[in-house]
Amino acid sequence: MAAPPFSVLAMLRFILTRVSLIIPTFIGITLLAFFLIRLVPGDPIETLAGERGIDPVRHEQLRKEYGFDKPIIVQYGIYLARVLQGDLGKSMITQEPVLNEFSALFPATIELALCAILFALILGLPAGIIAAIRRNSIFDHGVMGISLAGYSMPIFWWGLILILLFSVQFDLTPVSGRIDVLYYIEPITGFLLIDTLLSDEPEAFWSAVRHLILPTIVLGTVPLAVIARMTRSAMLEVLGEDYIRTAKAKGLSRFRVVALHALRNALIPVVTVIGLQIGVLFTGAILTETIFSWPGVGKWLIDAIFRRDYPVLQGGALLLGVVVMSVNLLVDLAYGLINPRIRHTR
Amino acid sequence: MTTETMEAPAVASPTATPPHPLREFWGYFSANHGAVAGLVIIVAVVLLALLADVIAPHDPNITNTTIALKPPFWQEGGSIAYPLGTDPIGRDILSRLIYGAQLSLLIGIVVVAISIAVGTVLGLVAGFFRGLTEIFIMRLMDIILTLPSLLLAIVIVAVLGPGLMNAMLAVALVILPHYVRLARAAVITETSKDYVTAARVSGAGTTRLMFREVLPNCTAPLIVQASLGISTAILDAAALGFLGLGAQPPSPEWGTMLADAREFVLRAWWVVTFPGLAILITVLAFNLLGDGLRDAFDPKLKR
Numbered sequence: 001m002a003a004p005p006f007s008v009l010a011m012l013r014f015i016l017t018r019v020s021l022i023i024p025t026f027i028g029i030t031l032l033a034f035f036l037i038r039l040v041p042g043d044p045i046e047t048l049a050g051e052r053g054i055d056p057v058r059h060e061q062l063r064k065e066y067g068f069d070k071p072i073i074v075q076y077g078i079y080l081a082r083v084l085q086g087d088l089g090k091s092m093i094t095q096e097p098v099l100n101e102f103s104a105l106f107p108a109t110i111e112l113a114l115c116a117i118l119f120a121l122i123l124g125l126p127a128g129i130i131a132a133i134r135r136n137s138i139f140d141h142g143v144m145g146i147s148l149a150g151y152s153m154p155i156f157w158w159g160l161i162l163i164l165l166f167s168v169q170f171d172l173t174p175v176s177g178r179i180d181v182l183y184y185i186e187p188i189t190g191f192l193l194i195d196t197l198l199s200d201e202p203e204a205f206w207s208a209v210r211h212l213i214l215p216t217i218v219l220g221t222v223p224l225a226v227i228a229r230m231t232r233s234a235m236l237e238v239l240g241e242d243y244i245r246t247a248k249a250k251g252l253s254r255f256r257v258v259a260l261h262a263l264r265n266a267l268i269p270v271v272t273v274i275g276l277q278i279g280v281l282f283t284g285a286i287l288t289e290t291i292f293s294w295p296g297v298g299k300w301l302i303d304a305i306f307r308r309d310y311p312v313l314q315g316g317a318l319l320l321g322v323v324v325m326s327v328n329l330l331v332d333l334a335y336g337l338i339n340p341r342i343r344h345t346r
Numbered sequence: 347m348t349t350e351t352m353e354a355p356a357v358a359s360p361t362a363t364p365p366h367p368l369r370e371f372w373g374y375f376s377a378n379h380g381a382v383a384g385l386v387i388i389v390a391v392v393l394l395a396l397l398a399d400v401i402a403p404h405d406p407n408i409t410n411t412t413i414a415l416k417p418p419f420w421q422e423g424g425s426i427a428y429p430l431g432t433d434p435i436g437r438d439i440l441s442r443l444i445y446g447a448q449l450s451l452l453i454g455i456v457v458v459a460i461s462i463a464v465g466t467v468l469g470l471v472a473g474f475f476r477g478l479t480e481i482f483i484m485r486l487m488d489i490i491l492t493l494p495s496l497l498l499a500i501v502i503v504a505v506l507g508p509g510l511m512n513a514m515l516a517v518a519l520v521i522l523p524h525y526v527r528l529a530r531a532a533v534i535t536e537t538s539k540d541y542v543t544a545a546r547v548s549g550a551g552t553t554r555l556m557f558r559e560v561l562p563n564c565t566a567p568l569i570v571q572a573s574l575g576i577s578t579a580i581l582d583a584a585a586l587g588f589l590g591l592g593a594q595p596p597s598p599e600w601g602t603m604l605a606d607a608r609e610f611v612l613r614a615w616w617v618v619t620f621p622g623l624a625i626l627i628t629v630l631a632f633n634l635l636g637d638g639l640r641d642a643f644d645p646k647l648k649r
Contacts, residue, residue, distance in 0.1 A: 032493075156622075161618070
């Protein structure tokens with residue numbers, strides 16, 4: 001049976017297969033979050049109630065409510081049902097639902113992560129392309145050396161060094177936070193760069209930008225290194241292909257060959273790598289947000305650990321896991337759409 | 347008679363013997379200057395760690411508030427007795443870094459050893475038994491890979507309690523999937539080869555096939571991954587230490603030193619600069635070594 005070049009059926013099957021593959025992953029993540037509370041030494045109700053303790057009547061009531069008197073598999077079922085309804089418990093400190101706290105803080109993390117990936121792309125793609133075209137030149141060696149250093153960078157230290165340089169030495173950028181305390185910006189989208197533009201205080205926008213610079217560089221460093229290396233090797237591979245030789249032989253300009261013929265094909269693996277960097281970004285965000293006191297979900301999670309706020313830790317880890325899982329799925333689907341070869345392998 | 351004359355040229359003359367595999371390997375490896383530099387740095391760090399008692403000028407834990415926050419020797423107020431300065435409670439930074447090298451190497455080696463031991467067994471089992479066992483193991487590994495690595499490590503440490511031992515266990519679990527995947531992939535490619543069939547036909551049991559026949563043939567990628575794994579382990583353990591979840595003060599672990607000194611960043615640049623530099627250099631060295639090993643094991647890829 002000859003596969004048609006574009007068939008809705010094949011596409012549908014591809015999408016369904018990929019979507020169904022995430023179900024075990026989702027169950028795994030919920031199992032992990034479920035057992036997390038039970039692995040903490042001591043009684044889970046007391047763990048959830050915190051250090052203040054709890055009176056026996058309420059204890060018994062909660063035991064029933066959470067189903068701790070039932071078999072473990074039933075308990076998991078109850079937990080899963082709650083999660084699917086969006087009930088991730090309440091923070092022990094603020095008594096706010098975990099989901100609300102997460103969605104209030106998540107835009108700050110996304111804003112930082114988007115800026116970081118943009119920074120990495122703007123520098124990483126051209127660096128990788130030029131390094132590939134001028135293979136073995138000083139530029140090539142320089143880019144590869146710097147990117148290996150970037151890849152090996154302890155970003156929590158990198159952040160401190162940048163603060164030392166730019167904030168302490170030259171007084172160019174603020175040390176921490178998202179915006180100067182003088183501004184109060186009504187959260188409309190949650191993204192300060194947009195919200196400040198919507199407000200009538202142009203100064204606030206620049207304040208937000210200045211606060212973003214260092215965290216963006218810190219969080220973008222590892223993706224930048226990875227993207228530059230990946231772009232270079234993908235370009236090198238493509239530049240050796242026959243169709244590039246054909247294009248050159250046809251007398252096309254060097255720019256045309258590189259920009260149109262080579263880059264388009266080299267970008268496919270690069271797109272995947274960018275997708276896979278999303279998980280790395282969230283990991284980095286935890287460290288970056290801690291250094292710069294950036295009010296996002298990473299700092300929130302770390303604070304939760306030290307406050308022994310287990311519902312926040314449990315719910316936050318679950319939500320972050322689900323976000324990364326969904327992004328990976330989207331990348332996977334996008335990859336299938338760009339590259340028909342992938343779509344037809346199954 | 348004719349067979350003898352036919353065979354004669356087939357016997358290789360002694361002058362044409364190929365170079366010893368190790369020599370050939372070294373030839374490829376030493377051509378890569380970065381890899382050699384990485385190896386030299388690693389040897390230096392290992393020597394520092396082993397000879398810490400002899401080399402370190404001071405006890406890493408002796409505090410002396412009268413000499414707190416002394417700058418490095420080349421700055422005004424510094425002294426050659428404390429070459430890289432002292433920390434907020436007067437401990438010599440150079441000595442702490444040297445003792446910290448012991449910890450970082452220990453972390454790297456223990457973490458990767460645990461991961462390789464557990465990972466290869468899981469991978470071999472998945473590759474040999476296929477079916478449900480394989481699906482279960484590989485799905486589990488996919489889940490670990492899906493979660494951001496440091497997030498998973500943080501969650502594990504938060505549950506088990508902060509400390510160097512728990513941090514190492516957490517990082518070992520986080521890097522486990524790489525080894526499982528490697529071992530499984532090796533099994534799947536190797537089991538279809540003739541030598542495995544020959545061993546099987548001559549009556550070798552599954553355990554023997556797994557560990558004596560197939561495993562030795564996938565050591566090259568495992569060694570490469572081990573070198574890269576050590577760098578990840580050192581980096582992640584330092585990150586956990588920095589977040590206060592790894593080694594606890596007064597341990598001279600580099601990440602913990604950074605966390606300790608963080609609030610002094612505005613007053614004393616040296617207390618944060620040197621521990622981080624130590625992490626960066628060591629991690630970079632292991633990455634250089636790993637890259638070099640990969641190219642040397644697979645020269646075809648390079649040329």
